[in-house]
Amino acid sequence: MKYWIILLIGWLPSAFAVELVQNTASRDYQSLNGEWDVIIDAFDVGDKRKFFTNTIPRSPSQLVEYNFSSSMKLQVPGDWNTQGKELFRYEGSVWYHRKFTVDKRKNKNYVLYFGAVNYIAKVYLNGEFLGEHEGGFTPFQFDVNDNLKGGDNSLVVKVNNRRESDYIPTMSTDWWNYGGITRSVKLLELENGYISDYSVVYGPGSDPAIKAYFKATGDYSKKSKVQFRVPELDINATVALDKDGKAEVIIPADPKLWTPEDPKLYGIEIAFKGREVVDRIGFRTVDIDGIEILLNGEPVFLRGISIHEESPKGAGRAWSEEDARTLLSWAKELGCNYVRLAHYPHNEAMLRIADEMGLLVWAEIPVYWDIQFGSEEVYKKAETQYTEMLTRDKNRAAIILWSIANETPKDEVRTEFLGKLVDKVHSLDPTRLVTAAINTQSTTEYGRRIDDPFAEKVDVIGINTYCGWYEDTPEECANYRWVSDYNKPVIVSEFGAGALQGFHGDEHQVFTEENQALVYRYNLEMLDNMKDLRGVSPWILKDFLSPRRPLANIQDYWNRKGLLSENGVKKKAWYVMKDWYEEKAKQPA
Ligand code: GCB
Known part of the structure; x- marks a missing residue:
């Protein structure tokens, strides 16, 4: 088989300002855990x-x-x-x-x-x-x-x-x-010249291809060659580095595309100076067309759940593969094809297992509420955090949405800051969509209008709304009518209500399981009436610790909006959501 091996400059998620070794799990290292x-x-x-x-x-x-x-x-860790x-x-x-x-x-x-x-x-x-x-x-x-x-x-x-x-x-x-x-600490023992970074993506079109980028660090010469193999696709290419230790290549290929239903991953091998790095990569495309989100060219509806990186059983930061499997298996059990990993970059295992399980991912950095939008220094920090996350995770097919911010005030200073960050993220990664969770819609006679000028900047509009909990009665939510000034897909990135698992009572008594289920039922009616809706990620998979939640004997410093208790016990609202997803999955997207 003959390959086209073309050297290109400047496409796809590639070279970033931060130096980070890609895929440390596939290197020789000593664990310092x-x-x-x-x-x-x-x-x-x-x-x-x-x-x-x-x-x-x-x-x-x-x-x-x-x-x-x-x-x-x-x-x-x-x-x-x-x-x-x-x-x-x-x-x-x-x-x-x-x-x-x-x-x-x-x-x-x-x-x-x-x-x-x-x-x-x-x-x-x-x-x-x-x-x-x-x-x-x-x-x-x-x-x-x-x-x-x-x-x-x-x-x-x-x-x-x-x-x-x-x-x-x-x-x-x-x-x-x-x-x-x-998270883990590793002493990496690398060769004197090694492939420090790479990205491998799928390029669709009439001549479908796999595009790969490599970057060597340490001792390499212009003549050094990288061997790139995808055995299942019969790809075995030799690529020469340029004087900066970089190489980019396009190889015609027609892989089976990764989907949530069939998350096909291909083993890839990158050999350089006698050392091999292996990875498992999914190939897919994501795009928008008006109010549609297109996965591999087909409309998709995102049936999701928001998740904090907290232990599945009780309190504590989650970090292990086992924790990631438990959390994401729960999302699957609920009927999800998508997860919102809130409110900061989660550990790498979450992304790798999402790739494996077929869960589309919304990833974000903690530009949360009212940070110092007027500060140039703070802006630089946001760019750095984004670049570090993107550098680590760019090879995960599961990630389709980079979120810029969560619930930020509607003013010019913030809009300028976030607009700049959107442009930066688009320039770092033109292969994915940019979104943000926005809660600054205006109130109309019939409901809400999406008119925040920042929504103009994103590809997909995320909406956080707590109808029936922080505002209005649950019944009123069903009558809400949403309109949008933008012809873009909308994801309701949060809605929800608190309930203490095992606390039962009248459905209008707050914190009972019955009340949470009621709020869910009416919110789902509201969602059924949202014309631009292309995804949902209710708040949240499980209860999580929060200093803002002091109500004794109910919250005890837990945010109780989980569909599962802090130990993973299902509340009534879990079943309301699961039934809705079951129906949704049967309908065309
Ligand atoms: C939100 C925030 C989320 C909170 C949630 C709540 O809008 O994005 O971080 O935990 O509301 O429970 O109030």
Whole structure:
């Protein structure tokens, strides 16, 4: 078979400003997960006392006011809040330390990779400062070739999760501010020249093709070749790198397309300098046509559910593959073909398992409520968080929607900020749709009108509406008529009501399961009347911890809008939603 191998410049999700190793699971690495020593440092004395040096007194007369080895222990990955009573509500600094041993080899590239740390991480290896990262839900890495020692190494990370007004998210959120090293830590042992980043996408049309991009890091020459294979499609291509270590190629191919009903993934292999990276990739297209969302050219209706990244059983940040499987299996059981991963980038397992299970994904960063839209610095942080998420997740077929923001105020400063971010995300990834959850529609005599000028900027309009809960009576929702100034698909990205599982009573008594079910029934009538509606993701799959929910004996600091209790027990509204989805699935999209 002959291939067209064409070098191209500047298409598709490709080169980004941040350096991140793509697909760390397929690399050689030493896991640094497990038990770490920690020191709680509420008054931030650790920087001055140089905790990062991990000094051990040389004599009984030497004063050193800390000692990692005799201090408290915490599991990594994991939030600290659910690992110790004294840390449950803690917001501040915690110093993490662990030792590890390396058989350091010549001609290797060592990279220290963190899946996520909430919110600021300052990282020190063997007493030397490697760098700092801001943002609680995206990966970051450091080149450690100079600082890493053969034999024993001492790694110290200062983590701080104090909320600040110029952070993303800012001071107030409706979720628990879990602090800590919340995702895996890996010491990657890479070749002296390696493929650090790649993307592989499907290009439709009369000449369908697979488009691939590769980027090498470290030691490579212009003549270095990348071997790209997709055995099931008989693809075995040799691609030359350019002087910057990049290559792009288009190979004619007609793969079976990925759909929620049949989420076909192809094994791909990328070989370079004797080392192979493997991945599993789905090929599909997503587009819009007027009010339709098109998946592989066909209209699709998104039957979804919103999900926080919280443990399926009780409190705590979820991070494992097992947690991801449980959460996403529940979504499948409800009849979903789509999930909204709220309100920040979820761990990589969620995306990989969504690919596997056939769940379309709405992904977002925590530009939530009223961040400092007037600040250029804050704007840069938003771009960085987006770029990091996009760099990590660009190869996941499941993701079709990049969401820019959730419930932001309708004013010019915010609209300019978000408009710029939409343009940035479109330029980074022209293959997916951009959306945002908007709650600033105006009230009309008959219901609501979608007229926020920001809606002009997005491809798909997300609407959060709490008819029958925060406003109006449940019955009134059924009479709502929605109109839109824009000829675009609308997703109701949130609606819902709170209920304590097991609390029963009159259907007009708030927090009973009956009331939640009633609010759902009338909202679903409302949705049946929304002409532009092309998807729904009710709020939310399961109850989640939130400092904003203090009502004793009902909330007890849980947001009770879950269709499942905090331990996964179904409430009545679950069945209302499931029945609606069952009917929806039978209708043409
Ligand atoms: C919203 C927010 C979500 C909250 C939810 C609620 O509109 O987007 O983060 O948790 O309402 O329960 O009020």
